[in-house]
Each structure stands twice: as C-alpha cells, then as structure tokens.
Amino acid sequence: MRYRLHxxxxxSVGSTQHEALAEGSTKFDxxxxxxxxxxxxxxxxxxxxxxxxxxxxxxxxxxxxxxLEMFEMxxxxxxxxxxxxxxxxxxxxxxxxxxxxxxxxxxxxxxxxIIMAIPINPVHPRFADADPATLLSELGAEEESDWxxxxxxxxxxxxxx
Numbered sequence: 385m386r387y388r389l390h391x392x393x394x395x396s397v398g399s400t401q402h403e404a405l406a407e408g409s410t411k412f413d414x415x416x417x418x419x420x421x422x423x424x425x426x427x428x429x430x431x432x433x434x435x436x437x438x439x440x441x442x443x444x445x446x447x448x449x450x451x452l453e454m455f456e457m458x459x460x461x462x463x464x465x466x467x468x469x470x471x472x473x474x475x476x477x478x479x480x481x482x483x484x485x486x487x488x489x490x491x492x493x494x495x496x497x498i499i500m501a502i503p504i505n506p507v508h509p510r511f512a513d514a515d516p517a518t519l520l521s522e523l524g525a526e527e528e529s530d531w532x533x534x535x536x537x538x539x540x541x542x543x544x545x
Contacts, residue, residue, distance in 0.1 A: 385421075385494065390486030392429045393470065401427045405440055412495040418442045419456075421494065425463065432473055434482055436466040436490065442498060448508035455508045461497045466490075 387403050407421040423440025443458045469475035471484045479492045 385491050386487050386489045387425075387427070388486050389427055389434060389468075389482060389488055392427055392434055393482065393486050395429050397429055397431055399429045403427065412491070412498070416444075416495060416498065418444060418498065425490070427488075430467075433470060434468045434488070436463060436468065436488075436493070438463050440494065440497075444498065444502060446502065446506040448511060449505045450507055450511045453508060455506075457502075457506060459498065459501050461501050463493065463497055466493050 385405065385407065389401055392399060392401055403425050405421055405423040405425065409417065409419050410421055411417040419442075421440055421442050423438055425436055425438030425440075428435045428437070439460060439462045441458070441460045443456045445454055446457050447454050467476075467480060468488050469481045471482055475481045479489070482488050
C-alpha cells in the first residue's frame with residue numbers, strides 16, 4: 385500500500401494530503417491475512433518529516449480461547465502520529481522514509497497496528513459474558529459440571545473450624 389506524497393515534499397509546513405484505503409484480501413505474511421482493508425489517512429507536512437494519522441477497518445480470523453471455534457473479529461484501528469522521515473534525512477526506522485520520488489509504503493505500519501490490536505486471549509462474542517455452565521451446555525458438554533466448582537480440602541495439619 386503505497387501513496388505518492390510528492391506535493392508534500394515541496395509543500396509548506398502544515399500542508400495536508402488526504403488518502404483513502406480500499407483493498408480486498410491482503411496477505412501481510414504467512415500468519416496474517418485479512419479479507420479487506422478500508423480507511424482514510426491524512427498526511428501532514430512537518431519541518432523534517434511527514435506525519436500520518438487516520439483509521440482503518442479490517443477483520444481477522446481468530447480462535448476463541450473458550451470454545452476453540454474459529455470466528456471473524458472486526459477491528460477498527462486508529463493510527464496516530466506515524467512519522468515518515470524526508471529523503472536524505474536520518475530516520476529512526478528504515479521502513480518509514482519517504483522515497484526520493486515522494487512515495488511512502490504503509491504496509492508495515494498497518495501490519496504492526498493489526499497485530500497490536502488482536503487480543504491476547506480472543507473470545508467469541510457469543511461466549512463473552514457466558515457463565516461456565518451456560519458455556520458447557522452450548523458446547524454440547526451436558527455432563528455434570530461439578531468439576532467447575534472449587535472445593536477446598538482441609539490440610540492434614542489444619543483443624544476444622
């Protein structure tokens with residue numbers, strides 16, 4: 385996902401350029417593929433860099449930690465203050481530099497933002513507020529749910545109260 389910002393290279397400080405994102409299925413790497421990307425971004429010329437702000441929407445395929453079923457989780461991600469160094473200036477991150485002819489590639493930025501937005505323990509919305517007994521019945525485990533209750537045994541050195 386590349387955008388040409390050549391007007392901002394020679395523009396005055398504070399000038400902006402608005403860009404839209406509309407992509408179909410996108411594969412970022414072997415483990416991250418999304419069915420769509422939609423969003424808008426604003427690029428703003430600063431003294432020694434170009435700043436990108438905006439948002440984008442996508443969805444990722446995840447496995448629920450409670451039910452182990454796969455589900456699609458929609459994501460709406462805000463992108464704030466991503467800096468792209470101007471050509472011939474030192475850059476903190478080599479993939480965030482405006483090329484000599486004014487192009488920026490935001491693919492790596494989007495990939496990082498998606499990875500950071502994915503929850504560590506994703507839960508299917510159907511099971512988000514379910515109590516353990518309801519969860520078992522919905523998953524087809526109709527057996528006794530006694531194993532879910534916690535029973536503390538008396539330690540041999542402990543007297544009963």
